[in-house]
Amino acid sequence: GAGVSQSPSNKVTEKGKDVELRCDPISGHTALYWYRQSLGQGLEFLIYFQGNSAPDKSGLPSDRFSAERTGGSVSTLTIQRTQQEDSAVYLCASSFARGRNEQFFGPGTRLTVL
Amino acid sequence: DQQVKQNSPSLSVQEGRISILNCDYTNSMFDYFLWYKKYPAEGPTFLISISSIKDKNEDGRFTVFLNKSAKHLSLHIVPSQPGDSAVYFCAASAGNQFYFGTGTSLTVIP
Numbered sequence A: 001g002a003g004v005s006q007s008p009s010n011k012v013t014e015k016g017k018d019v020e021l022r023c024d025p026i027s028g029h030t031a032l033y034w035y036r037q038s039l040g041q042g043l044e045f046l047i048y049f050q051g052n053s054a055p056d057k058s059g060l061p062s063d064r065f066s067a068e069r070t071g072g073s074v075s076t077l078t079i080q081r082t083q084q085e086d087s088a089v090y091l092c093a094s095s096f097a098r099g100r101n102e103q104f105f106g107p108g109t110r111l112t113v114l
Numbered sequence B: 001d002q003q004v005k006q007n008s009p010s011l012s013v014q015e016g017r018i019s020i021l022n023c024d025y026t027n028s029m030f031d032y033f034l035w036y037k038k039y040p041a042e043g044p045t046f047l048i049s050i051s052s053i054k055d056k057n058e059d060g061r062f063t064v065f066l067n068k069s070a071k072h073l074s075l076h077i078v079p080s081q082p083g084d085s086a087v088y089f090c091a092a093s094a095g096n097q098f099y100f101g102t103g104t105s106l107t108v109i110p
Helices: none
Strands: A005-007 A010-013 A019-024 A031-037 A044-050 A065-069 A075-079 A088-095 A109-113 B010-014 B019-025 B032-038 B045-051 B056-059 B062-067 B072-077 B086-093 B098-100 B104-109
Touching: A005 A088, A010 A019, A019 A088, A019 A109, A031 A075, A044 A065, A044 A075, A044 B098, A075 A088, B010 B019, B019 B032, B019 B086, B019 B104, B032 B062, B045 B056, B045 B062, B045 B072, B072 B086
Parallel strands: A010 A109, B010 B104
Antiparallel strands: A005 A019, A019 A075, A031 A044, A031 A088, A065 A075, A088 A109, B019 B072, B032 B045, B032 B086, B056 B062, B062 B072, B086 B098, B086 B104
């Protein structure tokens, strides 16, 4: 597996339920980003992890959103008490280091909140 | 508040001609710019980048131009090929965060 993988590829949930989205970055990449793309919008930055540093959470839209990265590798984005406006494609990307390095994106998770 | 804007949601070009995709930004602190290409059901893939110290970067059929005074970025694809049909996103960075435009859907007509 050379690329970034995400699971599930599609998730349909009911309003008010919690969801967890998973990202497996490319091995050796120290930087990991989460974005979301709502219909007709660009990619919206959510959170950034770099090595063992404290994550940059400035893009998280509300306290219902949280993310963790265990062991500097796999990351999980959790959305609690989902709302219909959370429906979007959630994309994960990784890169070798911070800043000026190409980000490699996963295929995304399409979340639909009914 | 959209700091990176792609005002053309779609563009159609004849095969063999030049495709020009445009991008405008508002933040003068941005110092690194990228273009990504996205096919349906796939994540974006990196295409080409440019630092703010340059005004042009070329890679094969792809050239990115940066006009800092106008806060304008463009991607030229020449000659355009049907396989270039995709959504193109421009992105800008100042530090950790990357700001993406809404994308331009390019269709290259054979």
